[in-house]
Amino acid sequence: MTQSMSSTRTRGVSQWLALTIGAVYLLVGAAGFLVTGFSGFAEHDHEQTLLGFAVNPLHNVVHLLIGVLGISLWSTIGRARTFGWLLVAGYGAAFVYGLIAVGNPEINFLNINAADNVLHALSVLAGLAIALWPQRKAEAAAY
Numbered sequence: 840m841t842q843s844m845s846s847t848r849t850r851g852v853s854q855w856l857a858l859t860i861g862a863v864y865l866l867v868g869a870a871g872f873l874v875t876g877f878s879g880f881a882e883h884d885h886e887q888t889l890l891g892f893a894v895n896p897l898h899n900v901v902h903l904l905i906g907v908l909g910i911s912l913w914s915t916i917g918r919a920r921t922f923g924w925l926l927v928a929g930y931g932a933a934f935v936y937g938l939i940a941v942g943n944p945e946i947n948f949l950n951i952n953a954a955d956n957v958l959h960a961l962s963v964l965a966g967l968a969i970a971l972w973p974q975r976k977a978e979a980a981a982y
Contacts, residue, residue, distance in 0.1 A: 853972045857919040860926070860965055861909015868902030875899060881948040893952035901949070905929070919969055926966025934959040 871894040875887050881897045888894065905926075912922040933949075937956040940947040949955075 849975075851916050851919070851972070851974055853916055853919040853923065853969045853974075854913045856965065856969045856972070857909050857922045858913035859909075860962075860969070861906050861911075861913060861922070863906070864902045864909060865906025868899045868904075868906055871899035871902060872896065881950075883944040883947045883950050885950065885952055887950065888952075891954045892958060893950045893955060895948075895950040898949045898951075916974055923966045923969025923971070927963050927970065930959045930962040930966065934963060 867889065871889050874889050875894055875896050877896055879895060882895050884895065885893045908925060909922055912918040933951075934956060936949075937951040937959055940949070940951050941953060941956065951959075
């Protein structure tokens with residue numbers, strides 16, 4: 840039996856973006872716990888910030904989940920694109936929620952501030968890039 844050369848796959852831009860964004864969110868989620876600890880799980884406290892972004896333990900868990908998703912779904916173009924669409928939907932909703940919640944501590948259970956809203960909008964754009972990045976012919980043939 841001979842092994843074909845097609846067994847070594849070429850990764851697409853969407854896949855590398857999904858992996859990179861997943862890894863960054865995983866690291867941010869873990870680093871967030873260094874700031875917040877594990878108490879005050881859904882507390883609104885803008886004094887707890889990581890590089891200017893407000894966080895709380897619940898917010899950190901969300902970042903960890905997004906990181907795990909990105910790392911789990913980068914393996915194929917289709918899965919990476921799914922991750923991209925999940926970013927668009929999830930962070931689109933988080934952006935809209937953040938526009939309302941930033942000025943209302945009673946409903947701001949994710950401890951979102953204006954910097955978070957900017958990052959959420961950028962995450963939507965990143966998700967669109969992952970989901971819609973054109974696939975090279977060599978990549979399409981490999982899958």
